Amino acid sequence: MADEIIQIETPFQFNEENRREFDELIGRYPIKEAAMLPTLHLAQRQEGYITPAVMKHVAELLEVTVMKVKDVVTFYPMFFEEPVGKYVIRICHTLPCALRDCKVVLDHLKAKLGTDVASETNLAKGTTDDGKFTLMKVECLASCDVAPVIMVNDDLYKNLTPEKIDELLEQLPN
Amino acid sequence: MAFIKLNDLEIEVEDGTNIVEAARQHGIEVPHYCYHPGLSRPANCRMCLIDLYLRSSEMPERQLATGCTTTVRSSPPERKIDGKYDVIVRTDSPRVIKAREDILEFLLVHHPLDCPVCDQAGECDLQDFSYRHGHDKSRYVEVKNVPPKKDLGPDVLLYTTRCIVCTRCIRFCDEVSGSGELGLINRGSHDEIDIPRNHAGTPIQLLDNKLAGNVVDICPVGALISKDFLFKSRPWFLKKESSICSGCSVGCNITVEYKEDGLYRIKPRFHEDINQHWMCDDGRLGYHYVNSDDRLQLPQKRVEDELVTTQWADALSLITEKLTEVEPDDVVVIGSAQATNEDNFVLQQFAHDVLKTTQLGLFGQLPGEEHKFPQFTIEADKNPNTAGARTILGSANGNVVLEGETLWEKVAGAKVVYLVSGVPERALNETEKEALGKVDFLIVQDILPSAVTELADVVLPGTTFAEKDGTFTNSTGWVQRIRKTIDPPGEAQADWLITQQIAKQFGGEFEYNFAGEIAIAIAEHVEGYGDATHQKIGDAGVKLA
Numbered sequence: 151m152a153d154e155i156i157q158i159e160t161p162f163q164f165n166e167e168n169r170r171e172f173d174e175l176i177g178r179y180p181i182k183e184a185a186m187l188p189t190l191h192l193a194q195r196q197e198g199y200i201t202p203a204v205m206k207h208v209a210e211l212l213e214v215t216v217m218k219v220k221d222v223v224t225f226y227p228m229f230f231e232e233p234v235g236k237y238v239i240r241i242c243h244t245l246p247c248a249l250r251d252c253k254v255v256l257d258h259l260k261a262k263l264g265t266d267v268a269s270e271t272n273l274a275k276g277t278t279d280d281g282k283f284t285l286m287k288v289e290c291l292a293s294c295d296v297a298p299v300i301m302v303n304d305d306l307y308k309n310l311t312p313e314k315i316d317e318l319l320e321q322l323p324n
Numbered sequence: 325m326a327f328i329k330l331n332d333l334e335i336e337v338e339d340g341t342n343i344v345e346a347a348r349q350h351g352i353e354v355p356h357y358c359y360h361p362g363l364s365r366p367a368n369c370r371m372c373l374i375d376l377y378l379r380s381s382e383m384p385e386r387q388l389a390t391g392c393t394t395t396v397r398s399s400p401p402e403r404k405i406d407g408k409y410d411v412i413v414r415t416d417s418p419r420v421i422k423a424r425e426d427i428l429e430f431l432l433v434h435h436p437l438d439c440p441v442c443d444q445a446g447e448c449d450l451q452d453f454s455y456r457h458g459h460d461k462s463r464y465v466e467v468k469n470v471p472p473k474k475d476l477g478p479d480v481l482l483y484t485t486r487c488i489v490c491t492r493c494i495r496f497c498d499e500v501s502g503s504g505e506l507g508l509i510n511r512g513s514h515d516e517i518d519i520p521r522n523h524a525g526t527p528i529q530l531l532d533n534k535l536a537g538n539v540v541d542i543c544p545v546g547a548l549i550s551k552d553f554l555f556k557s558r559p560w561f562l563k564k565e566s567s568i569c570s571g572c573s574v575g576c577n578i579t580v581e582y583k584e585d586g587l588y589r590i591k592p593r594f595h596e597d598i599n600q601h602w603m604c605d606d607g608r609l610g611y612h613y614v615n616s617d618d619r620l621q622l623p624q625k626r627v628e629d630e631l632v633t634t635q636w637a638d639a640l641s642l643i644t645e646k647l648t649e650v651e652p653d654d655v656v657v658i659g660s661a662q663a664t665n666e667d668n669f670v671l672q673q674f675a676h677d678v679l680k681t682t683q684l685g686l687f688g689q690l691p692g693e694e695h696k697f698p699q700f701t702i703e704a705d706k707n708p709n710t711a712g713a714r715t716i717l718g719s720a721n722g723n724v725v726l727e728g729e730t731l732w733e734k735v736a737g738a739k740v741v742y743l744v745s746g747v748p749e750r751a752l753n754e755t756e757k758e759a760l761g762k763v764d765f766l767i768v769q770d771i772l773p774s775a776v777t778e779l780a781d782v783v784l785p786g787t788t789f790a791e792k793d794g795t796f797t798n799s800t801g802w803v804q805r806i807r808k809t810i811d812p813p814g815e816a817q818a819d820w821l822i823t824q825q826i827a828k829q830f831g832g833e834f835e836y837n838f839a840g841e842i843a844i845a846i847a848e849h850v851e852g853y854g855d856a857t858h859q860k861i862g863d864a865g866v867k868l869a
Binding site: 154155156201202205206214215216217218219220221224225231232 | 503504505506507508509510511518519520521522523526527528529530
């Protein structure tokens with residue numbers, strides 16, 4: 151069992167634009183390892199999720215072991231190790247949002263997308279069959295004054311109601 | 325030196341000693357998990373908490389301190405407490421005792437308490453400290469985390485449920501082996517030790533460095549387990565003996581753990597100047613040949629191209645007959661870098677005093693690869709006693725000890741060759757095979773059927789490092805003791821004893837009764853070995869001047 155090791159057939163490389171961005175950001179840190187989070191974000195934006203090839207490449211770039219990268223990737227829930235939808239919808243379910251009926255919004259999203267909520271270890275559970283959306287619950291998004299809120303990829307949407315959700319989902323390009 | 329008050333003891337300790345070590349030196353136990361003297365100190369297990377009095381002997385500091393990261397130093401007179409102490413420490417105050425109990429309760433929250441089926445039971449710090457310092461019951465009523473068991477590499481299994489995440493193994497791989505295969509995945513109470521894997525759990529890299537076995541030793545609980553030892557024996561049934569690893573010329577100090585029926589495992593033993601706390605997996609797992617069913621148990625002689633077993637008396641008289649027939653110049657006597665100094669000394673005496681030959685050679689395992697780690701080196705010379713054998717074989721009359729090409733040239737021209745091997749597994753190259761093939765009468769002393777015994781006319785069953793007493797000299801000049809653990813198989817005997825018996829056939833005056841006597845003779849006769857008697861060597865070894 152233990153002698154099977156993943157052979158990385160197609161190594162990961164940053165594309166030209168991301169490589170430039172990496173070269174720029176690495177200069178901002180006193181040691182290379184400190185650039186771990188932005189580098190992983192950059193790689194995830196390009197690849198969609200963190201594959202073993204990504205971990206290996208990041209480890210080489212930052213001169214650390216692959217395990218150090220894996221360590222960070224599993225620590226933070228915003229890094230994905232399996233494919234996710236084109237749009238990752240993060241819905242806040244902490245107290246202020248809960249008091250402002252985030253459950254209604256969540257139920258509406260679940261019904262509308264026809265999917266369950268993803269768990270940290272099983273992202274496929276919250277991903278739609280067409281691979282367009284992944285729905286996940288998160289802790290506070292730091293916008294309690296405009297609760298309930300969701301984030302779709304990098305954008306925040308405030309004061310949500312089922313109607314606003316319908317409107318939002320329709321305007322998202324395929 | 326710092327002068328400290330530890331509980332009610334007034335003691336002097338070296339500057340820079342931490343409290344755990346200071347207490348250990350004076351027989352006081354400060355329980356700890358994450359602290360290991362050979363590794364860095366993250367102080368994450370919180371088990372070694374102590375009460376510290378830095379300003380007055382009346383009031384301890386407000387918070388408990390970790391003993392492992394609290395080092396003591398002598399302070400200027402005006403800062404001494406009660407005018408004399410550099411620090412006052414209590415390891416037995418009520419709040420320290422309470423803190424230990426509580427920490428242990430936390431550490432045991434997700435622990436499965438499966439001691440009855442756990443390999444570590446009996447030598448487990450979690451078990452021992454729970455018994456001595458813990459609560460008798462847990463208040464935890466929630467569901468325990470049950471992470472899966474993991475295969476980390478060729479010899480290491482991780483029973484993840486038992487892990488208390490002290491991170492000793494991670495620090496070992498980062499600091500000592502420098503390979504960094506291990507790390508923590510997930511967060512908080514879901515933290516797990518692991519090797520890098522993809523999401524489906526297939527490894528990207530294995531824990532397969534040559535020092536990997538050490539993580540099993542330093543694991544204070546039953547989480548990291550050696551596959552080689554898994555379910556083989558309960559540790560309390562094993563007898564233990566201090567010895568030296570025979571795998572290479574480093575000479576790692578080891579503890580051999582054995583029962584009547586053979587060796588069960590080998591663990592490293594601390595030696596500050598040689599191997600610190602560690603040893604390599606080649607040495608650790610390389611003992612299996614000792615237990616082999618193929619071991620030579622009786623003398624053998626060649627009858628019509630086939631080796632058949634015979635009696636000792638028969639083999640000895642055959643050897644004597646052949647040896648008396650030939651001139652001293654036609655005999656080559658070859659000692660072994662796998663054999664002890666004692667074995668080689670008696671062999672050398674026999675060659676010099678009885679056979680009157682000056683043709684002495686040295687045989688041994690073929691060189692391997694050198695492996696360098698940040699804090700450890702595995703040497704290329706795969707013999708434990710090359711340095712010792714070379715000195716001792718050459719000591720009698722300033723003999724040049726023949727090795728390599730020159731040795732095989734001499735062997736090819738000799739009529740009788742007496743070769744002591746004892747090398748576990750070794751192939752012969754063409755030159756060696758040809759040279760040994762040309763010999764009229766080849767006497768081989770070995771432990772297993774091998775390429776050498778195939779060519780022999782008489783085979784005498786010798787012993788491994790585990791079955792005899794003696795000394796090895798490592799590459800840095802340390803003379804260290806190996807000790808007899810199990811009995812040799814069948815009628816096999818210590819190599820020096822066999823040589824002595826042959827010598828006696830010639831009426832030689834050899835009356836050694838045990839290896840220690842030979843060591844005394846070595847101390848008298850061999851330059852530099854003056855202090856290398858068994859008594860002086862003890863467990864710590866003696867460094868040659």
